[in-house]
Amino acid sequence: MNNKTNVTTTGADPRLAGGRLTIDLDALIANWQLLAEKSKPAETSAVVKADAYGLGIVHVVPALWQAGCRSFFVALAEEGLRVKAVAPDARVFVLNGFFEGAFPAYEQSDLIPVLGSPHEIELWERANSGRPEPLPFALNVDTGMNRLGLTVDEALAYAARPGAPAPVLLITHLATADDTAHALTAKQFESFQKLRAAFKGIQSSIANSPGVFHTLHTGFDLSRPGVAMYGGEPLSGVANPMRPVVTVKARIVQIRNGRKGETVGYGATATLERDTRIAICSVGYADGYLRSASGSGVPLRNTVAKGGEGFIAGQKVPVIGRVTMDLTSFDVTDLPEEAAKPGDFIELIGANIALDEAARAAGTIGYEMLTSLGNRYHRRYLYSGKRS
Known part of the structure; x- marks a missing residue:
């Protein structure tokens, strides 16, 4: 875009700083729009955990909101509150579970927890017991990653439970989607289709950044890209279609x-x-x-x-x-x-x-390079769009 405006943070004085960090928000928005186009007809959200992958929630989220993004994912409720501070009407999902004692923050801010165990479901139902109408929640089901999430059997049992509150979103997380030849991805899609049948009428989400580019990603309601928005490679061994950010x-x-x-x-x-x-x-x-x-x-x-x-x-x-x-x-x-x-x-x-070239030279991935960026740089944000 033309006529970019330099938006400088309150970080290090450029005359004193040892380094410069420039974040091109126009490139980030172009990447999100490409992912949104690939995701159609599904809605496209944005993963902004870890302070928007190290680039700053306070700058990234308003630009995404202006571009049309309405749903965001964070790891922790504290991050969700920071999203709400700059995008009050956003739908914000908290991925890292629900902790006992955290309910007032959800109640006051409309954050949506992603519940991933019977224990968390019990905590959430108990916290909502005094309310005339339960607050919304999402369910995370593990289909092959063995990280967070209900087992498939636990999720099917919940779906069959009489009177069980319905989640507003059903999600799973792909473990190997960046490797287009890996057999696990197809197995995860297959398991998730069975779950969708059990949770009819519930919005569903399976695609992370590489999942958006997978041939099996059709018929779902919400994609949730992360690293590709920030310029990272969505697929291994394939030319990166994303713009550097x-x-x-x-x-x-x-x-x-x-x-x-x-x-x-x-x-x-x-x-x-x-x-x-x-x-x-x-x-x-x-x-x-x-x-x-x-x-x-x-x-x-x-x-x-x-x-x-x-x-x-x-x-x-x-x-x-x-x-x-x-x-x-x-x-x-x-x-x-x-x-x-x-x-x-x-x-x-x-x-x-390239981000991933620098990461490979360090024996790591672009995610770690981005989220490790320190606070001693002089930061510049390039953005030509109107702020909401």
Whole structure:
């Protein structure tokens, strides 16, 4: 979109910060709209747990609401309250169960718990016993993940129980949908279809980000994408159709000239094989640039030879030695001298180094990279839409 407005948080002063974190809300909305188109005729919600995957509920949710998203999923009731603070009319589901003593928060805020065990159902029914009309709830059924949720038999028994309050939503969670060849996904769809037959007339939801792209995702009422909205890969081994949302850049503090045979960083794990120009950048694992992205000196390098990379002056540059709490070193020897100097920025995630590329170099996934982003960056939110 044109005429983007820069919306800056109250985070670190750009003159003082060691790094910049730019969140393109227009790209996020475009991703949600693509997922919504793929989900039709189902409604498309948004998963905004973990502070909208580290990008900020207070900025992400109003933009999604303006784009037409009306249902949101969070992990905890506290997160749900933050969604309600910026989107009071939103329908907000809380995934991580219902805790004893939490009922007043649900009663006062219209949050909807996702119940996933007989114990939670009992707690919820007891809490609602004094009300003329029970508050709405959703049911989570485990169809093959062995995490949260009623067993299929427990859910069928609940559906057959005389007078049992009906949930407003029936959900399950796919365990392997990112792997299009995995047989478990088809088994989960099959089990869930049996459950839908037992809960006739109840809205149903099975598709997470990869599930939206699965051929079996038809006839359901609500999709609930997460990581794909934020630019992550929905499917393994398939070109990512999502637009990048996050750009992370780190400021160069100093350029050092190391000699062949010298070592770099903690543990002396990197020995220079040539005279080397080293860019020391103000970013480390305290900022979410994971130690496992180190160029050497971590167990991951025993199996995956290559560590993380930065991008500057049209070229990728490798991490040298260990990523530390506040500083990371990059080899900029192959760049012209004037191309990297103190005060310049090296891209760590963005248009030139995809989120999942950076994650794989650290032996992890895009989810962890996003949700690990620290609070020392200067954050900019790019958004051209009207706020609700």
